[in-house]
Amino acid sequence: MDQAQAIFFAFQVWCNIGAIIALVFLTIGIDRIDEDAQGAYVFRLLLIPGILLVWPLVLWRWFILETKRDVWKNRHQPPRHAHFWVAIIFAITIPAVIIIGLSVRQTWPTNFEPQKLSLLQEQSQ
Amino acid sequence: MSEKKAPFFVGYLGIPKALKGFLLKLSILIFAGFVAGAVLAGATQDDPGEAGFRFDYGRQTVTGVLETKPYPLLYVTEGNERIKAGHTMMLSGQGKTPIMANLSQLEGNEVKVSGIILKRGDLDMLQVAGGQRGIEDLSKQGTIPKSEPLGKWKLQGEICDGKCLAGAMNPGRGLAHKACANLCLLADIPPVFVSSNPIEGQEFLLVAGPDGGPFPRELYNYVGQFLELETDIERRGDLLVLKINPSKITVIK
């Protein structure tokens, strides 16, 4: 129970930090690193949940863009080569998980009759 | 190179003529798939069986002797139309909360208990009303009936929390319900063993720990699984109680 409390507390702390970062990023940061965001405000509300969850990534990218470290080549090199093995592993794991799940499935012992092992009652009579 | 002549879809332009029929058929197929899925999956759920809170009976008030080990039990001395004298009634608090903090102080006393009945077949339980309305101490020492040992038995079945099983939740047993059952057990709700077939005419037995106390937390791993037990059984009033033996539990295939 203590662990559950700790995990839940950590999650709340995580989201609270995210909320502060969302506030700063959406009011100051975003205009500095993306010209398309300048003058556009409503869409920023949609970004809040994402920032709450992945704020370290937001900070990192903000830093990269702010310090002009962004490498343009990276923007045109999608991770497609990983896809083959990801797809193969994915396709194998799905049936494997189902088979393991069904293999531990139990059947209700409809026909089992309770058995008396000791004759305690008879002895005491 | 027929691919090069294939229709080319651009989202913000119109749909190419050659694709219209295909996309229409696809849309109908997807819609039909969802419709069929809903009806097939929805209508073939297992029957949870007839069980539930008997609010239709109204609140029941009976008098009896309270025993708190392993779990709160009431040996009814003055019954009513629904709860007969001589019945051993399992008790639970509201929802997943214990009946009251220092219930054990009332051990062996005559009490007046008021609450709502939960019922599944022969299994019943009384959800005791909250606060003073629920349990009234009559400040009189009562007599707890002597328990009658029935010997050692080999059983197969499942350990559930007695409250959900008795109808607090439908369905109220099984592995998908295990976390809920554990949460109930933590709230001092009596665990119940469902036997594959009746023992001395009873399908449901109260589960006690090896020392006669509550069902130990280490054994919660077994909740919801189908088990084979070798265990001592005793009769308390009209309720069967099994004393679990941790070294004699096997998970059946």
Next chain:
Amino acid sequence: MSVKYIPVQWNNNKWKYNAVMLASVFAYLWLFIFVTPDLMSNEGRINGQVHNARAFGSCAFLMLSVILCIGPLARLDKRFLPLLYNRRHFGVITAFVAITHAGYILNWYFAFSPSNKYEALLFSNTSYGQLSGFPFEVFGIFALFCLVILAATSHDFWLKFLTPRIWKRIHYLIYAAYIAVVAHVSFGILQDQQNHTFTLIFIVVAGIVAILHLMAALHERKHGDPFPSISDDWVKVCETSEMQEGFAKIAQLTQKERVAVFLHEGKLSAISNACAHQNGPLGEGKIIRCLVTCPWHGFQYDVTNGSSPAPFTEKVPTYNLKLEGTSILVNRNANAPGTFVEPLPMETMGVAK
């Protein structure tokens, strides 16, 4: 898009897409929740909360399965590409359906207790050492987090901000999420259900998802873009005879980098195969009204300089080309996005050595 961001961009096809999707989802939920209880001839009635949780949970599973089929189907047959176009809306709705499922579970099984329900969800079942009775809820929690992260980072802003490469990597989470959902179901409801209809539906649907991914992966391996051997800076892409007006030939330069060589008005130009928006395969698109058009979301580029027409500001890298006999060679060192490269007339092939 390089005009001001708006919350959601709409057009006719997106409305139609969402209409079909939402009609399917609403039909599913309505039938499951309101119609099927009367179709069952059960003695007891399943609690409304459990019934609803099952409706939303199974609906989310079905939606996620359809979403996952779109990618491989589009790779196997281009006619499915329109389904890819607005897949993100589908994903976001799926996240909401899954959240509703979780809400019913939390407010039923983990409510009525003095404990915090989120904590109760974590501590009630801790049988991590066994398969039967494993706390399958954690699979669901993991999948839900994945779905919410993907939905929450689905706005185009995130694509540009994170770069498509990182965005795509994050979106690989969908595979982990789906496996988690499969485990969630396999170690949850499948352990209990005595009627096997749902089990069967589940196996068939998950099986289709698995098989389509396998087929698409093998198809890609067999028919994927060629990977020419590279000895110096100049890489052979294809023969001039293979070029078709308005279309491209793609070659892989490295594992990550692909070039698309287009033939437009008899002249050759090369740009990056990866669209600036979501890294869609530009070389699988075609030239419409003098502009290379991405097959995924229709982003457009001038083939000579890799720049989107005003007011858009997307740019992709360009490449230098030369002809050797009838071979088209590309210089593997990309020019900065937006660099103009004089198109290379194909007629010179006769002149070139």
